[in-house]
Amino acid sequence: MLTERQRMILNAIVDDYIRSAEPVGSRSISKRGDVGYSPATIRNEMADLEELGFLEQPHTSAGRIPSHKGYRYYVDHLVRLDNLSIDEVGRLKSVFAEKITAMEEIVQHTASILSQLTNYTSIALGPEVFNASLRHFQLLPLNEETAVAIVVTNTGHVENKTVPIPPGISASELEKVVNVLNTKLVGVPLFKLRAQLYNEIGQELSKYVSHVQEMMTMVESILADDSSHREVYLSGTTNILAQPEFQDVDKIKTIWELLEETPALIKVVGSAPTGIQVRIGQENLHEAISNCSMITATYTIDGQTLGTIGVLGPTRMEYGKVINMMNHLSGQLALFMRRWYK
Amino acid sequence: MLTERQRMILNAIVDDYIRSAEPVGSRSISKRGDVGYSPATIRNEMADLEELGFLEQPHTSAGRIPSHKGYRYYVDHLVRLDNLSIDEVGRLKSVFAEKITAMEEIVQHTASILSQLTNYTSIALGPEVFNASLRHFQLLPLNEETAVAIVVTNTGHVENKTVPIPPGISASELEKVVNVLNTKLVGVPLFKLRAQLYNEIGQELSKYVSHVQEMMTMVESILADDSSHREVYLSGTTNILAQPEFQDVDKIKTIWELLEETPALIKVVGSAPTGIQVRIGQENLHEAISNCSMITATYTIDGQTLGTIGVLGPTRMEYGKVINMMNHLSGQLALFMRRWYK
DNA sequence: GGTTAGCACTCGACTGTGATGAGTGCTAAC
DNA sequence: GTTAGCACTCATCACAGTCGAGTGCTAACC
Numbered sequence A, B: 001m002l003t004e005r006q007r008m009i010l011n012a013i014v015d016d017y018i019r020s021a022e023p024v025g026s027r028s029i030s031k032r033g034d035v036g037y038s039p040a041t042i043r044n045e046m047a048d049l050e051e052l053g054f055l056e057q058p059h060t061s062a063g064r065i066p067s068h069k070g071y072r073y074y075v076d077h078l079v080r081l082d083n084l085s086i087d088e089v090g091r092l093k094s095v096f097a098e099k100i101t102a103m104e105e106i107v108q109h110t111a112s113i114l115s116q117l118t119n120y121t122s123i124a125l126g127p128e129v130f131n132a133s134l135r136h137f138q139l140l141p142l143n144e145e146t147a148v149a150i151v152v153t154n155t156g157h158v159e160n161k162t163v164p165i166p167p168g169i170s171a172s173e174l175e176k177v178v179n180v181l182n183t184k185l186v187g188v189p190l191f192k193l194r195a196q197l198y199n200e201i202g203q204e205l206s207k208y209v210s211h212v213q214e215m216m217t218m219v220e221s222i223l224a225d226d227s228s229h230r231e232v233y234l235s236g237t238t239n240i241l242a243q244p245e246f247q248d249v250d251k252i253k254t255i256w257e258l259l260e261e262t263p264a265l266i267k268v269v270g271s272a273p274t275g276i277q278v279r280i281g282q283e284n285l286h287e288a289i290s291n292c293s294m295i296t297a298t299y300t301i302d303g304q305t306l307g308t309i310g311v312l313g314p315t316r317m318e319y320g321k322v323i324n325m326m327n328h329l330s331g332q333l334a335l336f337m338r339r340w341y342k
Numbered sequence C: 001g002g003t004t005a006g007c008a009c010t011c012g013a014c015t016g017t018g019a020t021g022a023g024t025g026c027t028a029a030c
Numbered sequence D: 001g002t003t004a005g006c007a008c009t010c011a012t013c014a015c016a017g018t019c020g021a022g023t024g025c026t027a028a029c030c
Helices: A004-020 A026-032 A039-051 A068-078 A086-097 A103-118 A171-185 A190-208 A212-224 A249-260 A262-270 A319-341 B004-020 B026-032 B039-052 B068-078 B086-097 B103-118 B171-185 B190-208 B212-224 B249-260 B262-270 B319-341
Strands: A121-125 A134-141 A146-153 A158-164 A232-235 A276-280 A292-301 A304-314 B121-125 B134-141 B146-153 B158-164 B232-235 B276-280 B292-301 B304-314
Touching: A004 A026, A004 A039, A004 A068, A026 A039, A068 A276, A068 A319, A086 A103, A086 A319, A103 A121, A103 A232, A103 A304, A103 A319, A121 A262, A134 A171, A134 B134, A146 A212, A146 B146, A158 A212, A158 B158, A171 A190, A171 A212, A190 A212, A232 A262, A249 A262, A249 B249, A262 A292, A262 A304, A276 A319, A292 A319, A304 A319, B004 B026, B004 B039, B004 B068, B026 B039, B068 B276, B068 B319, B086 B103, B086 B319, B103 B121, B103 B232, B103 B304, B103 B319, B121 B262, B134 B171, B146 B212, B158 B212, B171 B190, B171 B212, B190 B212, B232 B262, B249 B262, B262 B292, B262 B304, B276 B319, B292 B319, B304 B319
Parallel strands: none
Antiparallel strands: A121 A232, A121 A304, A134 A146, A146 A158, A276 A292, A292 A304, B121 B232, B121 B304, B134 B146, B146 B158, B276 B292, B292 B304
């Protein structure tokens, strides 16, 4: 659809603009050397590219800047995935070289390194516990009225919650309940827990315990929100302040308000498909970042998506570099996951 | 030290400036009515107050703004603690009216309400676990190589960590270790755990288990950082963007970088003494907020400080309103703590 | 026909100037 | 001790003029 020369020029403009954040003129492209034409020729092509919707002109006597469509074409057809520097590879690997502690930490740490290397903001969604299964259930009374409930999944994820103990229930009864739940529910996927609870546990419990109904509602309240709960890790949120396009306090505010709002973030980042995904401008699912780009990578185990790591920056993002890092990271994460879950 | 008239004028200037964020002139004070003097008289007093260091003048032909010393005097001697509105009291109480779940949630929720009511940023330090004692210890193997360790305190706080299992240790041995630890260590304050571990547990363990040394290092690594670990909850971080003094991206950046750095925050907020504390400008312990004010309140149990909740805003803060809220909150929190810990 | 030099034109960014007005300090009168 | 009056200061704003980067178009060139 575009001629080779048009592609070269578009590529040059996007590259220059990404570096300088300033409209690119015909003369500066001609001088670069890799496009061997005079400014006049380039101007003609630029006019064509603008007509086709790949470029925009802030005002008559300014150079051109890429449109969203232009960025899209650049990402899809032009971007060069230069190799990462030794230093960058090293720092990416350093995350996984550490002693394994919690998987959440790995994800969080990855986000942190990513934001440092890219100078953009990174957003990581912790592993989805939805598909995990119950590994252990525990109920520890703190006093006569409250107890701590702990749910551990087979992925090593721990959730805890303080719950009131229904009146008239003794410690020994609680213990029996915990035993029944553990023998009956261990290995059951979290999202099936509640169904299982009613089908199998109800009558079983009535053999050992008096206030069955109260116990059931208590246990249900514990299991209720665990399957949907997700951790969000932000890193490098101040990085966007260094970008010239975000010198305006209003823009910063709308973006930041999104970053503060966990559910919206989960929607924006978590909806990304498996693999590496580039969302440019309005392709994003939230108004606040309609002049940002986001590059996401999912981490999976056995083809099952666990979570997502995203980098958020201006549409004028260093796509090549970031995509590269995400690729690299994706591979490392996959390796790590395999080791982690065996 | 100040005459009654000077105090009135200083009070009027600070009040006006807090409202308008603009230098206050002699005429506008004269017109307010509560100071019944002509602009000329007020000008004379203003010149004196400036000489004494309570006021500053941005430039010759501008009005006056309070200096840090002026704010300090205002807070110490002049500020009127007007009553909170019914709505405000209601919203503050709403936090504690909810069903009690985790204490962390209460703290977090309090911070959130506080930032909404004040339109400033609030910072809450979760309860210090240092003084809590061990309620329960657990070690759940996930596979042959890793296990989840869970530490529960008597305050209902749960910490968890994934640790590698030393090679050559069987599941049944792990179980024995857990039993020994629970019988010997429950009730011991967290900060004494490690000492206790070496004094009492070592030889006890050798009766049941083969690789004692490896087990000990593993257990130690679990207990290592738990006593210093603290949660920080931020809320309303975008609120400062609405303040006219923070329209400058550079200023925003330095403040935000502080907010992103948990250890520094803990130092800044956590160093506040028991009770309500107002820190104005350079009184704060960090350069980044040397033109901010912070009002902190601690929450305690039996005179023992557990944590701190702070409100961060410009030095031009609505001291009266915020101090009032903090007072109110402090009382509510104390009540809550008593109920919570029994 | 594609390419390029030349040129008039556009328009934002910057600079300098003058007007405006809020606010002051000082003096003298009350 | 208080206040009216007045000259003075200085940030802010609107306006005009200059500059220069960059364009679009035309005509000449290969």
